[in-house]
Amino acid sequence: MADDHVGWSAAERAEIANHAANGSWTYIDRSDVPQERSLVRMIWVYKRKRSGSLKARLCVQGCAQVHGVDYDQTFCATLRPTSLRALASLAATNGMRMR
Numbered sequence: 001m002a003d004d005h006v007g008w009s010a011a012e013r014a015e016i017a018n019h020a021a022n023g024s025w026t027y028i029d030r031s032d033v034p035q036e037r038s039l040v041r042m043i044w045v046y047k048r049k050r051s052g053s054l055k056a057r058l059c060v061q062g063c064a065q066v067h068g069v070d071y072d073q074t075f076c077a078t079l080r081p082t083s084l085r086a087l088a089s090l091a092a093t094n095g096m097r098m099r
Contacts, residue, residue: 004054010045012054019058040065 019025033039041061049055065071091098 005056008056011046011054012044012058015056030063037069 013049030039043059043061045057045059047055065073088098
């Protein structure tokens with residue numbers, strides 16, 4: 001636990017590298033931001049996985065964003081039909097209820 005700062009730094013670098021590889025944003029100089037626009041604040045969210053690995057996620061303050069100005073796409077996690085069938089089968093086999 002004392003050396004976690006190294007792990008958290010590596011997790012942050014991995015998150016930044018993922019965003020760069022996905023083309024999530026374009027780096028600009030602060031002086032290039034128009035006066036009528038404001039920068040969106042970002043925060044780091046850290047999580048220690050059950051496996052012991054460290055995960056850092058970079059999130060934006062969503063309540064400060066305007067659709068069409070600050071973003072133009074959204075993401076919604078979806079469940080594959082095969083995964084749903086597997087979960088339903090597992091629940092039925094073990095007498096569990098799904099909700």
